[in-house]
Amino acid sequence: MFTASYSIDNRGFHSGLYGIVGCVLILAAYVGFNWQKIKAGNSHDRHLLWGLGSLLAFIIVLDILEVVLA
Numbered sequence: 001m002f003t004a005s006y007s008i009d010n011r012g013f014h015s016g017l018y019g020i021v022g023c024v025l026i027l028a029a030y031v032g033f034n035w036q037k038i039k040a041g042n043s044h045d046r047h048l049l050w051g052l053g054s055l056l057a058f059i060i061v062l063d064i065l066e067v068v069l070a
Helices: 017-033 036-041 043-069
Strands: 007-009 012-014
Touching: 017 036, 017 043, 036 043
Parallel strands: none
Antiparallel strands: 007 012
16 A cells, blocks of 8 residues: 555656555565574675665655655
């Protein structure tokens, strides 16, 4: 439900607060389910976590830029 707040319209792809909250919850769920592997130093899970976190940070930066430039 949270990630469903992403939409595409004539201005392009953007999200609202619910989209960001949904992505944070998905990231938290991934960490929760794979915490033992991440803590043990599994490089695949750590790289995936960094990739998902970076993608979330990028989305947040784009949302801030959208608000500032609007």
